[in-house]
Amino acid sequence: MALMWEDKEVSFDVPYSEMRLRLGEKVIDRIESIEDTKGNAGDRGRLIITNLRLLWHSMTSPRVNLSIGLNCLLSISTRIVNSKIKGTTEALHLLTLSSGTRYEFIFTSLIQGNSRLFTSVVGVHKAYNSSKLYRELKLRGGVVHNKQLKILPLEQVISSVHGVWNLSSDQGSLGTFIVSNVRFVWFADINEGFNVSLPYLQIDSIRIRDSKFGRALVVKSTERSGNFVLGFKVDPEEKLTTLYKELTSLHTVYLNNPLYGVEYKWNLKSNDVEQKSDLLEDLEVIEDPKNEIGNTLTAYLADEGHKKDRKPVYCKELGLAIESIKEGYTLKKLWEVIPSN
Known part of the structure; x- marks a missing residue:
């Protein structure tokens, strides 16, 4: 996609x-x-x-x-x-x-x-x-209430997996992993405000990799959503494999028929x-x-x-004097309004 x-x-x-x-x-x-x-x-x-x-x-x-x-x-x-x-x-x-x-x-x-x-x-x-939750990564948002996912209007929960460790800290945090047709959500058992909601639209890759905690599910978000790398420990390993296959399948299905929620x-x-x-x-x-x-x-x-107007400056690339470029822009970026072949 x-x-x-x-x-x-x-x-x-x-x-x-x-x-x-x-x-x-x-x-x-x-x-x-x-x-x-x-x-x-x-x-x-x-x-x-x-x-x-x-x-x-x-x-x-x-x-x-x-x-x-x-x-x-x-x-x-x-x-x-x-x-x-x-x-x-x-x-x-x-x-x-x-x-x-x-x-x-x-x-x-x-x-x-x-x-x-x-x-x-x-x-x-x-x-x-x-x-926006259909399309954007949300960290520490109000997506869970009383240990229950706030389901979106077009969302269907596929599965819930308890006892999943989030490996974002050295000690890890134990929580619940919820899989739906548009995203996955994880939240901590002792603090539901510590959570992540990642729509399939913003997932770059899903893998099983070795970590210092053992084999783990690793999900990387797209560059547009910050290139986050999220790791989750699921025991036993058969449960980890099942969750990996389920996420991979739903991600593929979603990309073939995206649901933007509008x-x-x-x-x-x-x-x-x-x-x-x-x-x-x-x-x-x-x-x-x-x-x-x-x-x-x-x-x-x-x-x-x-x-x-801003003060004129000499431009080496063009060989002439131009108005100084607005902060945050470059000459190359300004010329990108011309469609490339």
């Missing part, structure tokens, strides 16, 4: 391959006649809301598009704007943060009285924020949305735009704290 980026990045003019739904991604709403008022004023487009991101593309030139991860959204509000097509009207205003850069987006519905634009985005974003449904059946992996299949696709350079990136920048 490729590294999931869709919910954590803001991307401009992405190739068609990156607009396809990844495994587990599903369309929640599709809204026609939406203008990207800030970056593509006067261009009629379509807004697609999935359980991971917002996608907007132009109807006349689908190579002009946006992919906005739900995890990047800082605020959602309405604003009175001047649409090139509709004139003065109320629009959806989004403020986002991606790779240290703040962007703002303004979407205007060109259909009179269409409130779905705001309600869909707000509702899906709330569902995304309330379901559920949002309209009350009206007429709003059910047909699922299509190729979101542009009803448009004429001429060529892949991956070699093109988007020229609208700067239109979305929202550097609200910028009051004056």
Whole structure:
């Protein structure tokens, strides 16, 4: 399963391959006649809301598009704007943060009285924020109460193993290991606040290895979740092998059919949305735009704290004077907005 980026990045003019739904991604709403008022004023487009991101593309030139991860959204509000097509009207205003850069987006519905634009985005974003345990590692969280796992809405507990040692300290801690269809949870018997919840989405590897405590189950989390190495001692060894096989099998099943936990449904059946992996299949696709350079990136920048230009400095790589680079950035990182071949 490729590294999931869709919910954590803001991307401009992405190739068609990156607009396809990844495994587990599903369309929640599709809204026609939406203008990207800030970056593509006067261009009629379509807004697609999935359980991971917002996608907007132009109807006349689908190579002009946006992919906005739900995890990047800082605020959602309405604003009175001047649409090139509709004139003065109320629009959806989004403020986002991606790779240290703040962007703002303004979407205007060109259909009179269409409130779905705001309600869909707000509702899906709330569902995304309330379901982070499906997708993120949690240490010492409120996942257990009175020795019982707080089960998530779409979660099914597969097994519970008592007498499992967590080997994160020299002495180890005795606790309970719970396996479900979306994650595993371990918590200490004497202090349930000492716990870990690791979704299969964030597991890099599962192995049985030798340790100073003997044979142990070793689970490594992905780089995105901190590269944690978690060790667990299970006796007897047959029990350890059984737990290892169970975790490995569930991890494989999950990666083939991920469950991200974002559920949002309209009350009206007429709003059910047909699922299509190729979101542009009803448009004429001429060529892949991956070699093109988007020229609208700067239109979305929202550097609200910028009051004056930084002092110029000489750049050896370019052989000319440039404005000093903002703290936390490098020249190479700034040039990465140009798609590579």
